[in-house]
Amino acid sequence: MNAEAVWAQLQPPDRAWLTHLAALAGPGAPVALVGGGVRDALLGCTPQDLDVVLEGADVQGVAGHTGLPFTFHPAFQNATVTLPDGRHADLVRARRETYPLPGANPVPHPGTLEDDLRRRDFSLNALALPVTPRGPGPLLDVVGGLDDLHARVLRPLHGASFREDASRLVRGARLAARLGLSAHPELLAQVPGALNMAAHTPRLWAELRLLFQEPRPGRAARTLTDWGAGDLLPGLRWLEALDTVQDAGTAVTPTTYAAAALASAPDPAAFAERLGLGDRPAALLTRVFSDTYFAPGTPETTLRALLRPDAYVPLTGRDVVALGVVPGPGVGRALEHLAELRRAGRIRSRAEELAALEGYLEAIR
Numbered sequence: 048m049n050a051e052a053v054w055a056q057l058q059p060p061d062r063a064w065l066t067h068l069a070a071l072a073g074p075g076a077p078v079a080l081v082g083g084g085v086r087d088a089l090l091g092c093t094p095q096d097l098d099v100v101l102e103g104a105d106v107q108g109v110a111g112h113t114g115l116p117f118t119f120h121p122a123f124q125n126a127t128v129t130l131p132d133g134r135h136a137d138l139v140r141a142r143r144e145t146y147p148l149p150g151a152n153p154v155p156h157p158g159t160l161e162d163d164l165r166r167r168d169f170s171l172n173a174l175a176l177p178v179t180p181r182g183p184g185p186l187l188d189v190v191g192g193l194d195d196l197h198a199r200v201l202r203p204l205h206g207a208s209f210r211e212d213a214s215r216l217v218r219g220a221r222l223a224a225r226l227g228l229s230a231h232p233e234l235l236a237q238v239p240g241a242l243n244m245a246a247h248t249p250r251l252w253a254e255l256r257l258l259f260q261e262p263r264p265g266r267a268a269r270t271l272t273d274w275g276a277g278d279l280l281p282g283l284r285w286l287e288a289l290d291t292v293q294d295a296g297t298a299v300t301p302t303t304y305a306a307a308a309l310a311s312a313p314d315p316a317a318f319a320e321r322l323g324l325g326d327r328p329a330a331l332l333t334r335v336f337s338d339t340y341f342a343p344g345t346p347e348t349t350l351r352a353l354l355r356p357d358a359y360v361p362l363t364g365r366d367v368v369a370l371g372v373v374p375g376p377g378v379g380r381a382l383e384h385l386a387e388l389r390r391a392g393r394i395r396s397r398a399e400e401l402a403a404l405e406g407y408l409e410a411i412r
């Protein structure tokens with residue numbers, strides 16, 4: 048029943064593509080849909096990006112035979128295929144993993160589909176839908192993921208999970224916030240271990256950057272805080288305030304969220320570097336703290352309203368014309384006069400702008 052439900056939830060071209068993939072892999076080389084796709088389908092959503100495990104197959108060869116563009120990652124024998132509509136599918140060779148050093152990338156060893164499920168982060172991400180050329184097989188649940196999914200509980204697979212890969216802490220918070228999951232006590236017990244490893248786990252900071260792309264990043268940041276990991280991410284109150292802006296119907300971009308966190312970071316440059324944020328959030332903040340006019344609903348005005356609640360909207364050419372100046376060079380001269388006063392710190396509110404403009408117009412009449 049579960050397998051049929053997952054299968055029915057997939058887009059028809061994805062179903063066709065998966066059975067084709069199973070035919071390409073050949074007999075004796077099992078293929079299974081795993082991870083977020085199975086989880087989301089069981090929750091009644093249509094999976095977007097697909098993660099597929101191949102056991103005992105030549106992943107590069109299979110990817111090549113699909114005829115679709117792909118990139119191959121030799122270290123893990125994985126291929127990322129671009130589907131005809133632009134979505135991605137990750138083809139992964141079934142593997143066991145060992146961790147030479149906690150925090151470092153794991154060392155892969157060829158394994159079975161079941162090995163591959165047991166190396167994963169959370170039980171509800173460790174469900175597999177085997178696919179044959181004729182369609183889906185029964186759902187594979189080797190770690191009790193279905194029960195956890197139904198109880199909406201996020202549970203790591205073993206006691207060393209977060210120590211081996213501390214990025215799972217951040218992945219967990221994103222997932223819990225997005226899907227309304229509660230943390231299993233085993234997860235909470237592993238938070239201090241993950242925090243100890245954070246500085247040595249580059250993947251954790253990459254997962255933190257992805258937090259800004261969640262539907263409600265503030266909720267994910269709140270989850271981290273509730274779990275005792277709030278120090279990983281500055282600016283909780285601004286992130287939550289931006290969620291409220293979204294709840295009221297205005298979309299907020301990931302860059303806006305990143306800039307809000309950056310504004311609260313004790314060392315913004317180091318924070319941006321660590322998360323790999325690029326220059327855009329910092330550039331946005333510079334505009335927010337400038338006196339340049341931006342239209343309502345832009346990231347600049349949204350952030351300005353939060354970070355500089357007493358900032359006012361400077362007068363524009365339209366205001367000058369409304370006070371009787373004929374459209375033309377006179378408008379520019381009036382605005383330049385106001386800009387000078389602003390730079391000199393002699394006007395600090397909209398009322399003062401208006402008074403200064405009226406005085407100026409009086410004087411040149």
Ligand SMILES: Nc1ccn([C@@H]2O[C@H](COP(=O)(O)OP(=O)(O)OP(=O)(O)O)[C@@H](O)[C@H]2O)c(=O)n1
Pocket residue numbers: 081082083084096098166167168169172173212214215218
């Ligand atoms: N550090 C990690 C990263 C990924 N995975 C496994 O790889 C799958 C795919 O990873 P990813 O695409 O990053 O996450 P999804 O679960 O697909 O979630 P999302 O909806 O955010 O893509 C996960 O479900 C999980 O089984 C893991 O075990 N440990």
Ligand SMILES: [Mg+2]
Pocket residue numbers: 082083084096097098
């Ligand atoms: Mg995925």
